[in-house]
Amino acid sequence: MRKRWVVHVGAGPWQASAIRRVKELGYRTLAIDGNPASIGFSIADDFLVADIGDVQGVAKAVLAYFGASSESPVAVVCTACEIGMLSAANLRQVYDLPGTKLNLARRLTNKGAQRSAWSLLASPKYFVSGGRDLPSESELAEFRTDKLIIKPVDSSGSRGITVVPRGELRAEHLEKALQFSKNGEVIIEEFIQGTEYTIESVRLAGTSYPVLVTKKGKVAGTESTVANVLKSFPLDECRAGKIGSLLQCAHDALGYQNGVCHTEVIEDIRGSFWLVETAGRGAGFGVSENFIKYASGYDYFEASLYFDLGLPVDIPPPKLPEIISAVRFMECIPGVFVDIVNESNFVVYPLLEPGTLMSSPKSDADRMAYFYVQGASEYEVDSKMSNILEKIKIKVEAR
Template identity: 35%
Template sequence: MKRDHDTWLVAVTAGRWQTHGIRSAQAAGLRVMALDGDASAPGLAIADAFAVVDIRSPDAVEKALRDSGIQPGGAIAFVSEAGMASAGHLREIWDLPGPKRVLTERLLNKYQQRSIWDAAGLPNPQWIMAENLDQVLNALKSIGLPAIIKPVDSAGSRGVSRVDDLAMIPHAVEKALSFSPSGKILVESLMVGTEYAVDTFFHKSQAWILSVTGKVKVPGSGGTVAMELASPDLDPAVVDAIGKTAVDALLALGYEEGPGHTEIILCEGNRPGLVETAGRGGGFMVFDKMVPLASGYDLATACALQAVGREPPQVHFKRQAVVLRFFPTVPGVVRRLDGFDAASRLPGVEAAPFMEIGKVVSKADSDGDRLGYILAGAETLKVVRDLADRAEAMIHVEIN
């Protein structure tokens, strides 16, 4: 497509999971200015212009953009929680399309989400906000154990713990506070059931449910780190209820434009319970690979065009079953990591490592603790699971 040299999209964050969005924006004819605090971020090398800047500082990001002399047509953080506040700030200052500062704060702050969802009558667990160990202990007197302790403002499962006894609480509080820029955490009653991710796209207040995938969690992670996302084997009415809950949650926050990534627990009696939501795409292959494979919709291009005030492609579903499977880390040194190329030659399969031989790794504690992935798509869940299993059998991982 012919490039539009007058329309600039500012991509706040330019790491690995942002590169697909940057390339999609360029393929759609836009010019991209990429911002990241890491000078080696791969998105900087492919952007039309870039600046190395602290993306968590809206003022620093604004200054970098002004210094560039570029007049932005839009700002976006494709799958980056860290870049959302600065992107919202740029939209506010330049009056760009998309969520401004107040709405962006709601999309980032789990305390605000819980409060708004309570007021809207949406399915929350019991919850209390706290700032220190004493407040957490007091909250647990009414919430009880087991419980979830998590930061109000983190992403990627960072700082999230399940606590089953009193001895676990001090470490869980310390961990949650270490990942909370605001110094605030949530204590929540445990919702028992299978967790689902719902990926959506909103345009002019209309919502499309692009994918609903069930999660398999890493053993020993307290149910906080996923090792697989897959199309669900559920009654379609239940899948619809899960998707509707995600849509209602985002609409309650006032979110009517952009991608959404919402996590929901399906509790006893097929009752959806809200975990959290974000006004961005999901990382680790979800936004750029899994959702387009499951839905047939080019979400990255849609988000890029929408961010500069243009019409996104019309939604025409071409659905199929998907499995996105990860290899979680265990403590040690990566000694062997091969077979991904052979697995990728299977029909409908893509596989690749995230890490290299010699990497020192620890127990899987967040979404970043993954060695590699398998992504498979097929007409039915049975076929796609068989494909993923065949691919996994071809891959060899050794850590010691």
């Protein structure tokens, strides 16, 4: 019996493990990526070089690939890959396959569409600009915060973000966000001061199950936009209730019924929670692939694959983990990366090749390595991270 085909949209470092795992499950894999040197191509049974952000281009390439045979894919997988979500959703629609379809994928990748769906929920006021358009004086007066945050409407990873005082907003402030916007739109919204959390969850038959809640630590000097720490956070009953209810309502409003979800919220100084954004995928940088299971025991990565493959998914444990776990990302510094000398007893996972040109961190992509720690308390985890960092030497050459 011939093995069935699964199409993987995206074949970079954070998709390679998905290709490997799906092959282990007994499928043949066709990987698609715009980079001819994608690491996943060496793992997949076959590959196509195509821009995964081009929805129609990807569909055309896949249809041509299977058009000459009697075979067709039985599933489409898109793991930790925001840019490929629309192309993957479109392929599922073309072949009538399980998983997120196109209309839902648009809501899960477009911040403006999410804000619109969340108009009755705790969501910051916003304005979507089609280029260099600014809010009118009356629209600007509706914003309740002293600062505004400007983002690409359809990009992830803190790319292209600027924070400005409300009274100083200018058209040139939109340029940075426009560089990272695929559809030429940016979103201007209230900047909520507070503690940012991420909630990794599973949505099963319309019910949201939180798997792990992490508190974000931010890189100094980045206006609280670039994260270098994710630390699990054992919620008290009050916080857990607020976050659980907000998460359920957010997914309901988007019409999200089944899948994994990566959601960001902010707790302000009054203890109120605000929706930032949500994504119908796992996070990159090894978070969905390894860290969530490390911290919670639940195989979130496998669940994300099973949703796309149309296989049964286990319900997560009813309680969040009590042990504190953290992933510490080592942000880039200006210079040419040479090596990491690790004299600690912990494994450090490098993200860069020697010779990579680095600059000061502007987005979550500006990371050179990461490591995991666990402890019985937040103090113990913080102490471990500090001790490890003292024993890691970064070799950098001047540009």
